[in-house]
Amino acid sequence: DIQMTQSPSSLSASVGDRVTITCRASQTITNYLNWYQQKPGKAPKLLIYSASSLQSGVPSRFSGSGSGTDFTLIISSLQPEDFAAYYCHQTYMVPYTFGQGTKLEIK
Amino acid sequence: QVQLVQSGAEVKKPGASVKVSCKSSGYTFTDYYIHWVRQAPGQGLEWMGRINPNIGVTNYAQKFQGRVSMTRDTSITTAYMELSGLVSDDTAVYYCARDESTSGWLHHWGQGALVTVSS
Numbered sequence: 001d002i003q004m005t006q007s008p009s010s011l012s013a014s015v016g017d018r019v020t021i022t023c024r025a026s027q028t029i030t031n032y033l034n035w036y037q038q039k040p041g042k043a044p045k046l047l048i049y050s051a052s053s054l055q056s057g058v059p060s061r062f063s064g065s066g067s068g069t070d071f072t073l074i075i076s077s078l079q080p081e082d083f084a085a086y087y088c089h090q091t092y093m094v095p096y097t098f099g100q101g102t103k104l105e106i107k
Numbered sequence: 108q109v110q111l112v113q114s115g116a117e118v119k120k121p122g123a124s125v126k127v128s129c130k131s132s133g134y135t136f137t138d139y140y141i142h143w144v145r146q147a148p149g150q151g152l153e154w155m156g157r158i159n160p161n162i163g164v165t166n167y168a169q170k171f172q173g174r175v176s177m178t179r180d181t182s183i184t185t186a187y188m189e190l191s192g193l194v195s196d197d198t199a200v201y202y203c204a205r206d207e208s209t210s211g212w213l214h215h216w217g218q219g220a221l222v223t224v225s226s
Contacts, residue, residue, distance in 0.1 A: 001169070034212040036152075043202055043216035044144075044152065050210060087152050091211030094157070095168040096142070101151040 002026050002090050006099030012107040019075045021102045023088035028068050032092035035064055035073045038085045038101075047086075048073065078104075109133040111203050111217035118223045124191040127220045129203030136184035137161040140206045142213060143177060143188045145199040153199075157206075158186060193224045 003026040013019050023033065031051040036044035046055045048064035051071055061076040075082055083106050088099040114128040129141060143155040156167035158177040165177045171190070179186045186203060201220050204213040 032210060036213075038152075043204075043219055044213070045216075046212060046214045049207070049212035049214075055214065085151075089152075089154075089213070091206075094166040096154045096157075096211060098144075098152040098154060 001095055002029060002093060002097055004088055004090055004097050004099040006088055006102055008102060009100060010103045010105065012105050013078055014107045015078050015080060017078045019078055019104065021073045021086055021088075021104075023066075023071045023073070023099050025069045025071075025090055025092075029090045029092035031067050032090055033064075033066065033071045034089045034091060035062075036087045036089060037082075038087065044087065080106075109205065109215045111205060111215055113201075113203060113217040113220045116221040116223070118225065119193050121194055121224060121226055123193050123224075124189060125193060125222050126187055126189040127201050127203075127222070129186045129188070129217050131184045131186070131205065134205075136179075137181060140211075141177075141179070141186040142204045142206060143175075144202045144204060144213075146202070146219075147196070147199040150199075155188070155201075160186060190222075193222075195224050198222065198224045 005024045033051045035048040038044040047058050047062050052064045063074045065072050086102045110132045112130045119125050137160045140157045142157040145153050158165045160179045176189045203217040205215040207214040
């Protein structure tokens with residue numbers, strides 16, 4: 001199975017900050033990498049697919065990059081509604097696997 | 108619009124089985140895989156497997172092999188996930204989700220179904 005290692009596992013930041021979350025795959029997954037946001041009690045929400053494509057309706061302050069094994073999610077200027085958990089997810093090969101998540105908290 | 112509506116919360120005893128349903132609407136049911144993802148309390152997301160609703164072929168995570176069964180009924184556009192031999196660690200919210208393309212990203216999600224395993 002492909003292991004997805006996400007970092008950091010938690011992060012404290014302030015409104016307006018630029019935040020970077022990274023995800024590393026245990027083998028190449030080309031660009032089959034997706035990012036989700038999850039708020040408490042809610043289903044995950046797709047933010048980024050195919051490493052860098054912004055899902056329709058998602059604010060442009062979210063961006064994704066990377067290919068191969070190393071990927072990044074950037075939130076350029078944190079807004080109050082962005083405090084949530086974030087997960088990377090590889091869909092290169094079954095079994096599809098998620099990173100362990102990053103909990104983004106208000107500083 | 109695409110909707111996935113799951114069955115309600117369940118409480119099961121250890122050793123029992125649970126079957127969660129996922130009713131799809133707003134699209135052609137047989138055109139897209141349905142995936143199952145679970146989340147234990149306070150934990151991350153765990154991919155369990157997927158089913159091709161057109162031909163019924165499944166892929167399961169090895170962790171659940173032999174204990175999970177994913178099926179579908181195309182006549183009522185509903186997918187099912189049955190997990191047997193329940194233990195307390197199976198207490199979780201179980202989500203169904205539809206992928207968007209052959210690249211597998213999950214755009215549409217059900218609301219989740221809480222399964223509690225307790226004696």
